[in-house]
Amino acid sequence: MDIYDVLMRDFPFLLKGLGVAIVLLVALLLIGFVLGLSICLVKLYGSKSRLVQWPLIIYERVFRGIPIIIMLFIFYYGISGIWDISAFGAAILAMGLRSGAYQSQIFRSAFQSVPAGQMMAARAMGMSNMSAIRYIVFPQAVRHAIGPWTNEFSSQIKETSLAYVIGVVELTRQAHYIITSTQGNVLTVFAVVALMYFILNRAGNSLLYAFERKLAVPGFEK
Template identity: 60%
Template structure:
């Protein structure tokens, strides 16, 4: 009976998983672009940009995801009608931006300063040196710590159900309500789906880290 219930409701669970993956992709992409820009501003920008990056990172890293979701959905909703999905992307995406900015800042600062000096010495502008010398190395080194961000944000998508995003966790709640039970089994299946996606994603990222590893970088002589 329980197995039949799960099988019958698998399409709904997979539908919720698809929404969760869309949310994950959107907020990670937003965090990647804005986080990289923020990191560049903190490392190479004017002191005002560095202070802005510092303040942004401290604020959004210091506020829980759940509070951000409620703040963006209900707070912005008082002035402008916003749907649950974009509200979740904004809230979780800005949170991811704060974390990713620190990942990128760390790997950018990890590139030896002598390489920037050498690039400038052969006639490259600062922008060219960052684009062609620093970033290609830094982004390859960022893949390792970025796996943690992937895992963290995947789990954070489950919080979006509190503002009405019909993702995997909320679909699980719907199934429990409609069947009036099976709490342990339904959430066990939900947990399994999260685990599988997390495992697959990390496997891909670990493989990418191996493929794009810089030969000799960080190895002991």
């Protein structure tokens, strides 16, 4: 049986691995989104006390400064010693927390790009701080965040492949299984895997660009 027959036979396993990678991607991005936005709002509009601000700064610096593969080892092999956690759960937790640190920077830049006068005008009209953020600042900031967020999306797609080092059976590990069973054909198998990652990346970015165009206000971004 040649490699192409093997690929046709095992392609469903690659699709299954791709599905696992997509679930991992969506979960970690959602965790990162909630954390990143929350941290951004607290740092910009919350208490300026060091007891509040410094833990957030330390969190961002730690998770942005340590390689993701080290974080995966820490969260899986370290946490599993005191708490029963699956490899998939450890990957979501490690990558989600790391994404939150990066997304907080994306949202901070986006919120700071909105002129301060917008907030002052909303407050002068009698709006509460939270109402002004929700109805005035956030709708403008999110338009500025989509562009940088596409980079985070693309980066996280590629980083999901590292989850295989702690045993998550995603696309890359499925490819390793096929290579092991055929005792070779590395180039062909990984070429197919690379194409699948590329298609996923392009499809996701296309949706984000379409969303950006839908939210665009003529003259606003320019």
